[in-house]
Amino acid sequence: MPTPRMNIRSINGCYTCKNRKKKCDETHPQCLRCIGMGIQCGGYPPLENPDSRGVMRRARPILPATGTKRGTTFKMVMPGSTKYTASHVSSSTTSSVAAGRSQTTNEERNISTEPQGQMSTFSQFPDPPSQPGHSSTADTTQTSLMQQPVVPTQSRDMGYVTGQLPASSDRRPHGSSSGSSAGASSLEIVHSHTPSNHLEEVHIHPSQGQPGPAYGVPAFEHTWNELSVPTQSRPLDSLFSVSASGSGSGSGSGSRSSGSLPSLSFSPSEDEESASDDEDPEGVGIVMCTIPTPDPHAQSNTLPFVLQSYARWANFSVFEPSRIAYQLRDNILARFSSSQASRNRVILIANAITAIGRDAKFTIRSTSIVAILYDEAQQSIAHVTSKQPASRRELDIPLASMSFDHLVEMLLLQCWSLGPRNLMGLMHAAAPVFRRACPEPPEQLVSLPRILLESAFHHRQFAESDVLLTLVSGRSMFFKYDVSFSEETWDRIAREDGLQWLRGLPGQFLVLLAWINGLCEEFGTNVDPQILAEIENRVRSARFAPGVSSDPILTVRRLAVKECWRQTVFVYLYMALCGAGADDPRVAQAVKAFTRIINGVKPGHNPDTFLLIPMHVVGVAARRRKDRDSIRRRIFGLQKGANSGTPPHTALLKLTDIWERTEVENRAAVMAMEGLYSEYQDDMEGVVRGAGPSASAETQKPVKRNIIVDDQHPFDLELYISSYKGQAAIKRLRFIAANSATLQADALRLAIDQVKSTNIDVNLYHQLVTEYNALPSVHKQITLDQDWMAKVKTAKDAEGDRLQVELKTYTTNLIKESTRMAYRDLGNFYRSFGDTANALKHYSKGRESCTTAGHVLQMNMAAVELLVEQLNFAQIYSYVFKAESALESASAGGAGTGKGADKADAEYDRARSKLQLASGIAQLGQGNFQKAAWTFLKLEKNVDDWLGTLVAPADIAIYGTLAALATLSRSQIKASVVESDTFTYFIEQEPYIREIIDAYTNNNFKVVLELLDRHSSRHGLDVVLAPHIGLLTSLIRDRALVLYTTPFTSIRLQRLADAFGLTLFDVEAHIVRLVREGQVKGRVDANEKVLVATQVDPRAELFQRALKAGVENEATARKLILRMKLIQNDLVVKTSKSQQQRVGPPAQDEEMGSIVEVQ
Known part of the structure; x- marks a missing residue:
């Protein structure tokens, strides 16, 4: 019986099956598998000559077969000669729409007779000439032409028609242009159509300062169909932007298409691969580069390595990479061949993509690359901001746009490993340049619909990042956008791509999210119901293209992502703008629909990567355990979500904390009380200091609402800030500027004065001046004091070098006391300009050189003071414990009699009070209101040197009183607040606090709520109190309602409304909630509007x-x-x-x- 032959996997299949990693049946001339799948077969490679063993081998493909309608022309202009052209025409596919059906015609493939390898890669580019007009006499024979390297030029189809989905998926992706016909429905696919094959010739030359070869270097003539490449290649505009005329040739839309790199994408590592995910399901790598991956260390493989890096980024970070594959490749080729400087930058970015892609965390190599790019971006930004805006906007826009491109690249590289907190530093730097690059006048709002339809990629990318960062961080947007639109504009946004190919967020939803953010910042939850109904109807009726792919599974996943965004907008609308909780039926329905969609799609890199932000937003409102488990599994299914320290993992920890906290407190989550990243700000602060913004750059606690300051809500900024100095004043001024549009200009101006008075932080001064000049309300801009900056920077560097030399000297000489003092001085030096990490490191190292308990106490107290100044609540406790241990040892060891002992005891008592104050601030910052209340109420007044440096006496009065009213009983308040001798000293610093206490103890709760509302701007602009003032006010109101209703067996709700100064509807809602929570023992008669107490047997x-x-x-x-x-x-x-x-x-x-x- 013959042995059955094993079924060995064939290696001689067609190109398409090999690239798709599928089994090919090897049917000639086209395999039946490709025909059955409805895609065009790429053909079979020819047989090479037999090897030494006489075996015939299949040749590697010269160019991947894509089957798209493309013509590639290689032109070369030899100096002093006529033009010679060698053409290579790939297979083309024409589509015609007739009688309601689509007919596809495949033309024969014409392969040129150029030598092998001549067209396989474009890596042998010579340096372009230094002068465009340089020419010399040369012999132009056919041999010399074939020996010269070539530059590709692309003939592009720019028109569009609509029709049904053809059987072949090897068409040209329509994502390369944002235009489409007006009649295309959401289920129709847009195809390329070329009315003519006219080619425009564009000469590409290097910058003026670039050296060229001695002789014989050809000047390249790069022809591009309706695409212009500037003489000096700009970083991202030349890489991703297409002129408006190009997209309008066929459709007449006049819109601009662009494709580019995202700012909110997270790059997976090379090991991340789901069993159900194909690394390249749509053949983007085939379009971009050759297979297998070339060796990046070989000089001849430079361009293939760059293309491979960008192709890998596109597959992992772009929602629909097939839409931009051709355009991305062509623009990289144009940029690679334009100049040496542009080529070096492309290679640098490719290395950064590769380095960061291998490890989600920054390594030494990736940090150095990003640092180089960041320095270049900073120089470009400084060059723009140092100049006054031109009198004519059309002259100022190009300069700002060129500088803005560098920042967009930094947004791409930084966001891969860092989260929204650090991304905000880059957004801060880019904001003023973005405003100058927009055509709207300074007094006019930037139009978001115009950006989506007409602007270049980097404008759309900044606007989308601004809106999405608000969702996950709770901060206000950098700009209030004009979101007004006509019905025609609304339909255009639905039809055209915009940035939908990037993250899967349809443009209509982006406009609605910006609209919601603007209303929330301006009005809070007091929005006209008609506007809410209009937004709700817009969300429900929004339509978008399904994102059809050759792989039906990808089509389903992409449609699921877009539908998930719809439910996310619903949740955000109800919770942020309507003030609804997670128990609201509308929110619960949206959450249920969201989880039903994600549960119906198999987990994997796609779509889970593009559902990170939706899952974070919807996760706050998830109440059912199965919904929370679905979201938790999805995030942990991603490798970056499973690695500790990454932003998705940190956000997941925050979601878990919200879920646990709401279960313990037996309440529903409320968007105003929950923030995804707010409580992890200090842990993430300083991560980018090796290659990001200055060490002093800080992120602020987000306050969702824009704090209004008017006659009903007064706030004296100058009087308030006069109680602080140094870093405390600067931190509070920056917080006020970020959270109050009314005081933004004044706060930034005072912060600039504070920074200049310290004479230390040049980078923070530059950042504040940039933010101030970018404000629309500023008419007289501040000019950077370059002489002062140079002087301060020189002095700062000299002081740092001196302290480092002293430390090295003392360490070498083994003088412990001097070493401790050197570490202390270095810690104070770094603290002076906000470098918390280095300051804390040197304080900790100084403890190793301490010889007495007093020295240990001194170093720990310095660390505690630093942490309180930076509001790092998480680490305050550990250093307070260390300082208390050292204080006990020091006080026990120094016990004695005499003046010296009394002085030491006074110092120890002062240190004990300082540690108590630090503990109270940490407890309040982490939401432990009852402990914070007792800590502040027992505080002594011997903390003089911290008053003004860290807190003001009025702050202690406000913190302690509000925490006590929210958590303590009336008898405890009378004993510990009203009759306290020590806390009365702090109450006298803020007179209205005494009024609130008196009104509360006298049951005049209407006055209490009125005073809290009147001074809400003071509370909302306090950097410590702001994240908790909403919850504290709610707790005070609830305790007042319980106290007021306790003596009654029944009471009318209208009487409660009059006593508290609230509406009948609000009082009824509060009482019903308190009854459900068990705080009020009774029941509510909804018809008679009466609260009846429950009789207890x-x-x-x-x-x-x-x-x-x-x-x-x-x-x-x-x-x-x-x-x-x-x-x-x-x-x-x-x-x-x-x-x-x-x-x-x-x-x-x-x-x-x-x-x-x-x-």
Whole structure:
């Protein structure tokens, strides 16, 4: 019986099956698998000459077969000669629409007779000539032509028609242009159509300062169909932007298409691969470069390596990479061949993409690359901001746009490994340049619909990043956009791509999200119901293209992502603008629809990567355990979500914290109280200092609403800031500028004066001046003081070098006391310009050289002061504990009599009060209001040197009083607040606090709420109190309602409304919620609007307690019986004595011991 032959996988299949990693049936001339899948077969490679063993090998493909309508022309102009052209025409596909059906015609492939390798790569580019007009006499023979390298030129189809989906998916992607016909529905696919094959010739030359070869270097003539390449290649505009005329030749839309790199994408590592995900399901790598991956270290493989890097980025970071594959490749080729400087930058970016792609965290290599790019971007920004805006806008826009391109590249590279907090630093730097690059006058708002339809990629990218960062961080947008549109504009946004190919966010939803953000910042939750209804109808009726792909699974995934965005906008609308909680039926319905969609799609890199932001927003409102588990599994399914320290992982921790906190407090999540990144600001601060903004750049606690300052809500900025100095004043001024449009200009101007008075932080001064000059309300801009900056920078560098030399000298000489003082001085030096990480590091190292408990206390107190100044609540506790231990040792060791001992005791008492103040601020910052209240109420007034440096006396009065009113009983407030001798000193610093206390103790709750509302601007602009003032006010109102209703057996809700100064609707909602939570014992008559107290039966209550005790005793007995049976059957293994000494008694024994003790 013959042995059956094994089915060996064929290696001789067609190009298409090989690239798709599928089994080919090797049917000639076209394989049946490709025909059955509805895609065009790429053909088979020819046989090469036999090798040494006589085996015929298949040749590697010269160019990947794409089957798209493209013509590639290589032109070369030899100096002093006529033009010679060698053409290579690939297969083309023409589509015609007739009689309601689509007919596809495939032309024969014409392969040129140029030598092998001449067209396989474009890596042998010579340096372009230094002068465009340079020419010399040369012999132009056919041989010399074939020996010269070539530059590709592309003949592009720019028109569009609409029709049904053809059988072949090897068409030209329509994502390369944003235009489409007016009649295209959401299910129709847009195809390329070329009315003519006219080619325009564009000469590409290097910059003036670039050296050229001595002789014989050809000047390249790069022909491009309706695409212009500037003489000096700009970073991203030349890489991704297409002129408006190009997209309008066929459709007449006049819109501009562009494709580019995202700012909110997170790059996966090379090892990340789902079993269900194909690395390149749509053949983007085939379009971009050759397979296999070339060696990046070989000089001849430079361009293939660059193309491979960008192709890998496109597959992992772009929602629909097939739409931009051709355009991305062509623009990289144009940029690679334009000049040496442009070529070097492209290579640098490719190396950065590769380095960051291998590791989600910055390595030394990736940090150095990003630092080089960042320095170049900073120089470009400084060059623009140092100049006054031109009198004519059309002259100022090109300069700002060129500088803005560099920032967009930094947005791309930074966001791969960092999160929204660090991305905001880059957005801050880019904001003023973005405004100058927009054509709207300074007094006019930037039109978001115009940006989506007409602007270049980098404008659209900045606007989208600005809107999306608001969703996940809660901060206000950098600009308030004009979102007004006509019905025609609304339909154009739906038809055209915009940035939908980038993240899967349809343009209509982006406009609606910006609209919601603007209304929320201006009006909070007091929005006209008609506007809310209009936004809701717009979200419900929004239509978009499904994103059809040759792979039907990808089509379903992309449609699922866009539908998930719809539900996300619903959740954000109801919670942020309507003030609804997670228990609202509308929110619950949207969450249910969202989870139903994601559960119907298999997990994987696509679509989960593009659902990160939607999952974070919807996750806040998820209440059911199965919904939360679905979101948690999706995020952890991504490698970047599973790695600790990455922003998605941090956001997931925050979601988990919200879920646990709402369960413990037995309440529904509210968007105004929950923030995804706000409480992790300090942990993420300083991550980018190696290659990002200055070390002093800080991120502020986000406040969702724009704090209004007017006659009803007064706030004296100059009087308020006069209580602070140094870094405390600067930090508060920057917070006010970021959260109040009314005081933004004044706060930035005062912050600039504060920075100049410190004479230390040049980078922060430059950033503040840039932000101030970018404000629309500023008519007289501030000119950078370059002489002062140079002087301060020189002095700062000299001081830093001196301190480093002193430290090295003392360390070498082993002088401990001098070494400790050197570490202390260096810590103070870094602290002076906000470098928290280095300052804390040197304070910690100084503890190693301490010889006494007093020295240890001094170093720990310096660290505590630094952490309080930077509001790093998470680390304050650990250093307070270390300082308290050192304080006990120092006070015990220095006990004695005399003047010296009294002075030491006074110092120790002052240190003890400072540590108590630090603990109170940390407790308030982390939302532990009751502990914070007791800490502030017991605080002594001997913290003089911290008052003004870290906090003001009025701050202590406000913090302690509001926390006490929200958590303590009336008797406790009278004893600890009204009758306190120590806390009265702080209350006298803020007179209205005394009025609030008196009104509360006298049951005049209407006055209490009115005073809280009147001074809400003061509370909302406090950097410590702002994230919690909404919750504190709600707790105070709830406790007041409980106190007021307790004596009554029944009370009309209208009387409550009059007593509290609220509307009847609001009072009814609050009372119903308090009844459900069990704080008010009663029931509400909704018809009569009466609250009736529940009569408690003492006997029934005693009987219920007895039943509960019986159930608990029964459970305890069952545990004891189970324990006895386990021991009886030798199922309890005792630990060894050595292990018991290390870890203590077993948990089971402890538990049972406590149970027996209770009995």
